[in-house]
Amino acid sequence: MPRPSPFHPRTAPLCEALRWKDWAGYAAVCSYTTYMEREYFAFRHAAGLIDVTPLCKYEVRGARAGEYLAWLMVRDVTRLKPNQVAYTCWCDEHGKIVDDGTVWRLDDDWYRVTAAEPSLAWLSRFAADFDVTVTDVGDRIAALSLQGPRSRAILQQVGDADLDALRFFYLARTRIGAAEVIVTRTGYTGDLGYEVWVDNEDALAVWDALYDAGRPHGLAPAGLDAMDVARIEAGFIMNGVDYYSAPHCLIESRKNTPYELDLGWLVHLDRPDFLGQAALRREAETGPAEKLVCLEYDWDDYERLFARHGLPPEVCPYAWRDPRPVFDVFGNQVGYATSGAWSPTMKRNLALALVRPEMADRGSRLKIEVMVEYVRRKCLATVVEKPVFRDPRTRSLPQHESV
Template sequence: MSRHSPFHERTAALCTSYRWKEWAGYHAVCSYDTSVEREYFAFRHAAGLLDASPLIKYDVRGPDAAAYLSRLSVRRIDKLAVGRVVYCCWVDDRGHVIDDGTIARLDEDAYRVTTGEPELWWLEQNRRGYDVSVEETTHRYGVLALQGPSSGAILSAVTGTDLTGLRYFGLTSARLADRDVLVSRTGYTGDLGYEVWVEAEHALPVWDTLMTEGRAYGIVPAGLDALDVTRIEAGYLLLGIDYKSAPRCLIDAQKSSPYEIGLGWMVQLDREPFIGQAALRAEKERGSEWALVGLDVSWTALEALYERHGLPPSLATHAWRTAAPLYDGKRQIGQATSGTWSPTLKRNLALATVRRGYDRVGTRIEIETTVEYRRHTIPATVVDRPFFDPERRRS
C-alpha cells in the first residue's frame, strides 16, 4: 500500500481528475485536471508546483563523505563546494549504470543524495573503510518542485530573500511560512526552476503560502504527466524507461554505460580510483555500441499517413513510453523509448537508443508507427538535445 506524501491533504483536495499513480511507494498525482495542458503550460509560462516528496533521499554524513561519494560516482564530488548541487550517475564494476540523481553538499561533511530507485543496499555495501553514515531520509522531508519562468519571483516573494541570484545548481537555506527550508535551483523540466525542501511536519504551511502568494504569478499545481512532457522536451532521461538500472536487469543486453545513455560528458576518468573506472576507460577507448539521441519525427509524414486512412492526424496528449522500433531500411537499429508532442515546439519528439553510427545529428532513420492497427514507418531525424532550452534555465 502506498504512503501519503506530507502534502497529500492539499494535493488530494485539488486532484479533481482522480488520476494518481505509484511513485517510489507514494501516491502521486498524474494530473489534477483531466487534461494535462494547463499544468504543462504553467511549467513553461508561469509556474507549476509539483509534489516531489517521493524522491528517494539519503543523507550522507561524516569526515570521509566527500571521498566516499567520489569513489561511488563517475564524477568528482570532493571538489563540490558547500551550497552546490551536482547531477551524477553511479555505475557498477563493469561500468553499467545503476541509477542517476543529484548530490547536494549541505555542509562541510554532509551531503544529500537523491536517486530514482532505492539504492541503500549499494550505498551500504560500499561504505566499508569510510568514516561516514548513510541514512535514508525520504520520509522525513517534503519536496516541492516549483518550476517555470515565474518560479524565481514567487520564491523571492515568499521567502523575503532575493533568490534570483541563486545560481543554477545552487543551494541555500531560507525562511518560508516561518519555517526553515532549503531551496535548490534544480529541477526536471529544463526550465527556470527550484526545489524546496522542508521537514515533513512543516509541509502544509509551506504549500499554502506558495499557493496563496503564487496566485498573482500564475502558480498552478501540476502532476507527473505534465512533468513528463517537459522532461522530454528538455531531453532528460528517465530511469526504467530510457535506460534500465543494471542490478535490476535480467540480461546484459538491457544494461547501459553512461556513454551509451548520453551521460559520457560527466565521467571523469583521470583521478583517484572509483567504481567502474577501468571498465569505463576501456569503453571510452574502444567506443560504445549504443548512443542515446534525440529524434524529430516527421510531422508532415505522420499527417500524410493519417490522410491515407482518411483521418486527421492524431497524437496522444500525454508523453508515451511504449518503445517503438527504429529502422534503417529493413535493419532494426534501435528503439525510441519515450516521446511526446511538444506543444511549445510543435514538433513530434522522441528519445531513442541507436546503434553506433546512427547518432550523428542530421542522420535520417525510420520509426515504426501504427495507424488504424496497421504498422508503418515514417522518417525521423537525429537532432540536438535538449530539444527546448530556454536561456532562463541557466541564467
C-alpha cells in the same frame, strides 16, 4: 497500496480528475484535471507546483563523505563547492549505470544524495570503509518542485534567500514562514525552477505559502503527466523508462553505460579510483555500443501515413513510454525508442531513442514505428539536437537577463 505524501491534504481536494498513480510507493497526481495541458503550460509560462516527495533522499555524513561519494559516483564530486549541487549517475564495477540523481554539498562533512530508486544498500555498501554514515531521510523530508519562468518571483515573495544570486545547481538554506527549508535550483523540466526540501511537519505550511503567493503569478498545481512531457523536451532520461538499473536487469543487454545514455559529460575519468572506472575508461576508447538520441518525426511523412486512411494526423496527448522499434531508411532495425511526446512548445513530435552509434549523428535519417489504424507503419525521423527545449532563463541570473 500507495501511501499519502505530507502534501496529500492539499493535493487531494485539488485533484478534481482523480487521476493518481503509484510513484515509489506514494500516491502521486498524474493530472489535476482531465487534461494535463494547463499544467504543462504553467511550467513554460507561469509556474507549476509539483509534489516530488517520492524522490529517494539520503544523508551522507563523515569527514571522508566527499571522498566516499567521489568513489561511488562517475562525477568527481570533490570538486563541489559548499552549497553546490551536481547532477550525476553511478555505476557498477562494469561501468553499467545503477541510477541517476543529485549530490549536494551541504558542508565539508555533510552531503545529500537524491535518487530515483531506493539506494540505501547501494550507497552504504562501502560506507564503513570510509567511516561514513548513510541515512535514509526519504520519509522525513517532503519536497516540492516549483518550475517555470515565474518560480523565482514566487519564491522571493515567501522566503528570505537571495535568489537573485542563487546560481543554477546551487542551494540555499533559508526559511519559508517559520519553516526551515533548503532550496535547490534544480528540476526536471528544463526550465527555470527550484526544489524546496522541508521536514514533513512543516510541509503543509510551505505548500500554502507557495500556493498562495503563486496564484497571482498564474501558478498551477501540476502532476506527473505534465512533467513527463517537459522532461522529454528537456532531453532528461528516466530510470525505469529510458534505462534500467543494472542490478535489476536479468540480461546483460538491458544494461546501459553513461556513454550510451549521452551522460558521458558526467564521467570524470582522470582521477583516483572510482566505481566502474576501468570499464568506463575502456569504453571511452572504444566508443559505446549504442547512443541515446532525440528523434523528431518528419511531420509531412507522419501526415501522409494518416492520410492513407483518410485520417487527420493524431498525436498522443501525453508522453508515451511503450518502446517502439527504430529502423534505418531501408527498414532494418537499428535501435529502439523508449519514450516520446508531442512538444506543445516546439510543435514537434519527439522521441528519445537508443540507436547504433553510426546512426546517432545529428541530421541522421531514420524511421520509427507508428501504429495507424491498427497497421504498423514506419515514419521518417531525424536525429535532432538535444535538448529540443532550451531557454537562457533556465541557467541565467536575473541581472544577466534581458527585459
